[in-house]
Amino acid sequence: MKLLVCISKVPDTTSKINFVDNNTKFDESGVQYIVNPYDEWYALVRALELVEKHGGTVTTITVGTNADDPTIRKALAIGANDAVRIDANPNDPFFVAKQIANYASNENFDIVLTGKETINYNGSQIGGMVAELLDVPYISLATKLDVDGETATLERDVQGGVEVVEVNTPFVLSASKGMAEQRIPNMRGIMAARTKPLNVIPAVEIENLTSVLSYSLPDAKSGCKYIDPENMDELVDLLHNEAKVI
Amino acid sequence: MSVLVFIEAKSKVSKAALEAVSYGSKIGSTTVITYGNINEQELNIIGEYGGEKILVNRSLNESNDQQLTNLISAAVEHTGANVVVISQDQTGKSIGPRVAAKLNAGHVSGAISLPETANGFVVNTNVFSGKAMAKIAVHSEIKVISLLPNSHAPVKTNGSATIEEFNADLGEGKIIVKELKTQGEGIPLPEAELVVSAGRGLKGPENWGIVEDLASTIGATTACSRPVADIGWRPHHEHVGQTGIAIRPNLYIAAGISGAIQHLAGVNGSKVIVVINTDSEAPFFKAADYGIIGDAFEVLPRLNEAFKKFQSSQN
Numbered sequence: 016m017k018l019l020v021c022i023s024k025v026p027d028t029t030s031k032i033n034f035v036d037n038n039t040k041f042d043e044s045g046v047q048y049i050v051n052p053y054d055e056w057y058a059l060v061r062a063l064e065l066v067e068k069h070g071g072t073v074t075t076i077t078v079g080t081n082a083d084d085p086t087i088r089k090a091l092a093i094g095a096n097d098a099v100r101i102d103a104n105p106n107d108p109f110f111v112a113k114q115i116a117n118y119a120s121n122e123n124f125d126i127v128l129t130g131k132e133t134i135n136y137n138g139s140q141i142g143g144m145v146a147e148l149l150d151v152p153y154i155s156l157a158t159k160l161d162v163d164g165e166t167a168t169l170e171r172d173v174q175g176g177v178e179v180v181e182v183n184t185p186f187v188l189s190a191s192k193g194m195a196e197q198r199i200p201n202m203r204g205i206m207a208a209r210t211k212p213l214n215v216i217p218a219v220e221i222e223n224l225t226s227v228l229s230y231s232l233p234d235a236k237s238g239c240k241y242i243d244p245e246n247m248d249e250l251v252d253l254l255h256n257e258a259k260v261i
Numbered sequence: 262m263s264v265l266v267f268i269e270a271k272s273k274v275s276k277a278a279l280e281a282v283s284y285g286s287k288i289g290s291t292t293v294i295t296y297g298n299i300n301e302q303e304l305n306i307i308g309e310y311g312g313e314k315i316l317v318n319r320s321l322n323e324s325n326d327q328q329l330t331n332l333i334s335a336a337v338e339h340t341g342a343n344v345v346v347i348s349q350d351q352t353g354k355s356i357g358p359r360v361a362a363k364l365n366a367g368h369v370s371g372a373i374s375l376p377e378t379a380n381g382f383v384v385n386t387n388v389f390s391g392k393a394m395a396k397i398a399v400h401s402e403i404k405v406i407s408l409l410p411n412s413h414a415p416v417k418t419n420g421s422a423t424i425e426e427f428n429a430d431l432g433e434g435k436i437i438v439k440e441l442k443t444q445g446e447g448i449p450l451p452e453a454e455l456v457v458s459a460g461r462g463l464k465g466p467e468n469w470g471i472v473e474d475l476a477s478t479i480g481a482t483t484a485c486s487r488p489v490a491d492i493g494w495r496p497h498h499e500h501v502g503q504t505g506i507a508i509r510p511n512l513y514i515a516a517g518i519s520g521a522i523q524h525l526a527g528v529n530g531s532k533v534i535v536v537i538n539t540d541s542e543a544p545f546f547k548a549a550d551y552g553i554i555g556d557a558f559e560v561l562p563r564l565n566e567a568f569k570k571f572q573s574s575q576n
Binding site for chain 2: 029107173186193223236
């Protein structure tokens with residue numbers, strides 16, 4: 016089995032979110048980067064489990080600059096065989112998808128796995144775009160994946176429930192909570208990761224279809240109004256007359 | 262501008278679908294594309310929310326990403342639409358980016374505002390799990406917008422829509438649905454306007470009756486914090502937060518949840534937050550509109566009674 020896992024770096028979940036340069040850039044000062052949890056905990060770990068069971072290789076792919084290398088090494092330490100980095104700034108989802116699809120189209124991967132979204136841009140975009148560019152099915156929000164030969168069985172979240180689906184390889188999926196459990200890399204993995212191949216490939220030229228003009232922070236709450244726990248009639252009255260939500 | 266709105270309406274036109282139709286009609290002349298066996302009477306509701314024409318494909322019954330993408334792009338060609346709007350529910354997440362890639366169109370994921378068109382085409386979106394917003398400029402000729410549920414209130418107009426059957430070459434469906442495990446009746450969390458949620462402060466799954474009673478009184482959907490889902494007190498589909506579901510209800514009532522930053526990321530799009538906690542130092546109070554420092558075991562039943570009293574006074 017030949018598996019490709021898309022890996023992205025994101026600010027740690029406890030990071031303070033601020034912007035600089037007239038609100039056009041994310042303020043990176045003091046921010047620690049991690050592998051996007053959906054990419055790591057679910058997509059990567061499930062890919063490794065499948066290869067441990069059925070044999071094969073797990074390659075990670077990242078569109079980014081050398082600032083991404085530490086998080087790529089982390090993915091290698093968890094157990095990926097090798098890594099590819101397309102050397103470019105990932106500013107537009109279509110640009111990123113096109114780079115990944117361009118690489119994958121020559122490599123005959125059985126499954127391309129992504130996390131269901133990154134926790135910074137929350138776009139949920141790369142998997143669907145890559146699938147369209149490769150002309151293969153896309154199973155989004157998958158919580159379970161098993162493979163038997165060329166046939167995969169998955170569970171995915173749909174409106175009002177969970178769908179059990181069957182699909183033949185090759186396909187693309189986005190992994191959601193439940194697909195696997197987080198793995199902590201051990202010392203041997205960390206040592207091995209230093210010498211595993213990280214191939215840097217130039218990007219193909221594509222125009223960006225979107226760009227971020229600026230960022231803003233939500234208006235701060237005006238402060239919490241405390242209500243006597245004995246007096247819930249007052250809360251109901253405020254929800255009706257002041258907040259107008261009831 | 263000419264707008265195409267895709268809605269999934271297997272038997273009923275959902276609130277999220279009406280939001281997308283209403284949103285589209287604010288941008289331009291709106292055609293709606295849908296599929297399945299839904300009856301015309303139900304489809305007529307779309308006209309009341311700004312849809313002018315409805316194209317319905319009767320040959321497709323299952324949500325299959327490649328076939329839906331082909332259906333939508335055929336409808337784009339048929340109508341000459343330059344803006345495509347899709348509600349960003351689970352199906353929308355699956356096909357929105359796919360449709361954009363097929364049309365070579367820039368895609369706005371998680372839109373929370375109408376486009377500003379004074380200078381280009383700019384839409385506000387949610388980023389950093391709701392902790393910030395971004396203005397996204399779309400440069401392509403066709404634009405695809407995935408609209409976040411509960412971010413555009415549907416507005417009723419006095420219009421009506423014509424309904425046409427629409428056939429197109431959809432190709433083969435490669436995903437075979439073996440089984441659908443439903444989560445039962447009730448409003449799904451991403452669409453819910455009222456949500457009652459509880460956390461470890463409830464001390465055990467056997468105590469959830471007071472949460473469910475309050476939810477049923479006001480017609481709310483129940484939710485929970487991550488630890489509660491992880492230890493199996495509540496099902497995973499109820500987990501709201503950074504790694505669970507992100508919601509934007511009008512009212513979020515949280516009992517016995519301290520308000521870790523990861524939980525806030527999933528709920529800070531709520532219009533009004535009520536926090537009930539015994540610990541006056543719980544970080545959640547900083548994000549709350551109304552706070553009650555007290556024991557959920559006493560406060561929730563009392564709040565339930567107060568709502569009942571209010572409801573009977575309204576009748």
